[in-house]
Amino acid sequence: MGADIQKLKIPYFDSKTEEILSELEKTQKDFWNLDRESANFLNTLIQINNSKSVLEIGTSNGYSGIWILKALEKTKGKLTTIEFWEKRQSIARKNFEICCPNVPAEAKIGSAIVILEDIKDEIQNKKRNKFDFVFIDANKKEYIEYFKIIDTITTDNAVIVADNILSHYEKTKEYIQELFNNNNYQSQIIDIGAGMMISKKLIQ
Numbered sequence: 001m002g003a004d005i006q007k008l009k010i011p012y013f014d015s016k017t018e019e020i021l022s023e024l025e026k027t028q029k030d031f032w033n034l035d036r037e038s039a040n041f042l043n044t045l046i047q048i049n050n051s052k053s054v055l056e057i058g059t060s061n062g063y064s065g066i067w068i069l070k071a072l073e074k075t076k077g078k079l080t081t082i083e084f085w086e087k088r089q090s091i092a093r094k095n096f097e098i099c100c101p102n103v104p105a106e107a108k109i110g111s112a113i114v115i116l117e118d119i120k121d122e123i124q125n126k127k128r129n130k131f132d133f134v135f136i137d138a139n140k141k142e143y144i145e146y147f148k149i150i151d152t153i154t155t156d157n158a159v160i161v162a163d164n165i166l167s168h169y170e171k172t173k174e175y176i177q178e179l180f181n182n183n184n185y186q187s188q189i190i191d192i193g194a195g196m197m198i199s200k201k202l203i204q
C-alpha cells in the first residue's frame with residue numbers, strides 16, 4: 001500500500017527519458033543502480049538545496065546520473081561523475097546525451113581517489129570551483145578516503161549523500177562514525193533503498 005502510494009508521486013519526465021529509465025531498471029542488479037525511489041529522493045534533495053555543482057562517485061551506466069541531471073536541469077547546474085569502468089561510462093554518456101542534452105555533464109574515467117586528488121589540485125589552483133553536492137556510490141571500503149578529500153573540495157553549505165550505508169554497514173562503518181562525530185557536519189541515515197546517509201556541512 002505504502003509503496004503504491006509512493007509510486008504515484010514519482011515525477012514524470014519526457015517519454016524518451018522514461019523509456020530509458022525503464023530499460024535501465026530491467027538490468028538494475030547487473031549495474032548496481034539505485035532503485036527508483038532512492039533516485040527520486042536524490043533528485044529532490046538536489047532541488048531542495050538548489051545545488052548547482054554536483055559530483056557523483058560511481059557512474060555505472062548513468063541511471064542515477066540521469067536523475068541528477070534532471071534536477072540540475074531545474075537548478076541550472078552541472079554534473080561531474082567518476083567511473084573506472086570505461087564501457088559503463090560510455091553507456092552513461094549516451095544516456096545523458098539522450099535524456100539531458102542541455103545539462104553539462106563531465107564524465108571522468110579512472111580510480112576515484114586518483115581523480116578526486118586531481119580535482120583537489122585543480123580547485124587549489126583555481127582552475128575549478130568547489131562542489132555543493134556530492135553523491136558517493138562507488139567502493140564502499142573507500143568511502144572514508146573519499147570523504148577526506150570531499151571535505152576539502154566542497155562549499156561551506158554542501159550536502160553529501162552516501163548510498164549502501166545499511167546494506168554495507170561493516171564496510172561503511174568508519175565513514176558513518178566519522179560523519180556522526182564530526183562537528184562540522186549534521187548527518188542522518190535514511191532507511192530508503194540500500195540506506196542513505198545525508199550529511200550537511202555546517203557553516204562555521
Ligand SMILES: C[S@@+](CC[C@H](N)C(=O)[O-])C[C@H]1O[C@@H](n2cnc3c(N)ncnc32)[C@H](O)[C@@H]1O
Binds near residue numbers: 034057062063064083
Ligand atoms: C553502485 S555502482 C554505481 C551506480 C550508479 N550510481 C547508479 O545508481 O546508477 C558503483 C560503480 O562504481 C564503480 N567503482 C567502484 N569502485 C570504484 C573506484 N574505486 N573508482 C571509480 N569507480 C569505481 C563501479 O565500477 C560501479 O560501476
